[in-house]
Amino acid sequence: MGQDPTSEKEYCPAVFVDPVTGDCLFQGRVVTDPAVLALIREHGAIAEDEAVVWLPASMRQMIVDAVTSYEQGLRGHGQPGFADLLSKATRSAVHLEMRDHYGPSQGFADWQAGGSGRIDDGGRWKRLIGEAVGRGVRVRRARIVSEPVSDFIRYEHMVTDENVDAGEEVRWLPRRQASGILLPHADYWMYDQRLVVFNHNAGNGDHLPEAFEYISDLRVVRELVGSFEMVWERAIPHAQYKIV
Structure with a gap:
């Protein structure tokens, strides 16, 4: 659906949609700040096989599009790093x-x-x-x-x-x-x-x-x-x- 336009390192943060299931996949920076993780745990446990990832605000529309407007067969621009x-x-x-x-x-x-x-x-x-x-x-x-x-x-x-x-x-x-x-x-x-x-x-x-x-x-x-x-x-x- 899109990649972070502000990243300097291979434009890694990205939003994907599984074309078969419609599930969303998010690639972003893994959050390790104990304070942030503690705040999140106040709303639910973080399982051992789960990770909290950070995506910049500039990608908000990509996330919305992934949830609301993905069309079968759609592929991102695929800009290679x-x-x-x-x-x-x-x-x-x-x-x-x-x-x-x-x-x-x-x-x-x-x-x-x-x-x-x-x-x-x-x-x-x-x-x-x-x-x-x-x-x-x-x-x-x-x-x-x-x-x-x-x-x-x-x-x-x-x-x-x-x-x-x-x-x-x-x-x-x-x-x-x-x-x-x-x-x-x-x-x-x-x-x-x-x-x-x-x-x-x-x-x-x-x-x-x-x-x-x-x-x-x-x-x-x-x-x-x-x-x-x-x-x-x-x-x-x-x-x-x-x-x-």
Whole structure:
């Protein structure tokens, strides 16, 4: 029926309807706060095989629709997450980044406040990339940046060792060296040189959860394959790129 449009992590909170029984299924964050659980238990016991899950208010209409207006055979938009798309790649996954700031970023905020800027994701990214590389997928990330670099790029460069450790190849291309390369309108991931997922951002760099654009038209894809390879050929490997 729908997914949380505000989530930054694979858009996990979701509402489903079983097409056979009509039962509702809710995927959300498991509530562990003892105070909240105590309040709920005032109205009834929570069995050992039950869990209380949290869904944001932005999903209220999806829940109502699941209960009142589900139609047999209806399927959600099915917007796949990065993990799902990467799991289906067999040869390559490339990422082109062209902005000098992305947000909101918990790690960047921590770094600005004097912290390490390294946010623990439980090893999730390393597992995703490691599994892909392990089955023969080459994962490359190219970043086109303005110089002198922004504070965000300075932070991003500092934590890129985590991408490399996970198994990515990362290169940097100063924007002034990208002359003559026909670059696309937005950042993207491209899988197996067949599917391109553009990621549109707001003017201030904020991620827009619903602003993904999926392209498989080979007339478009072939142009992006060519331009990415030109960027990659000119770009500087991460270990050699020095921040200025």
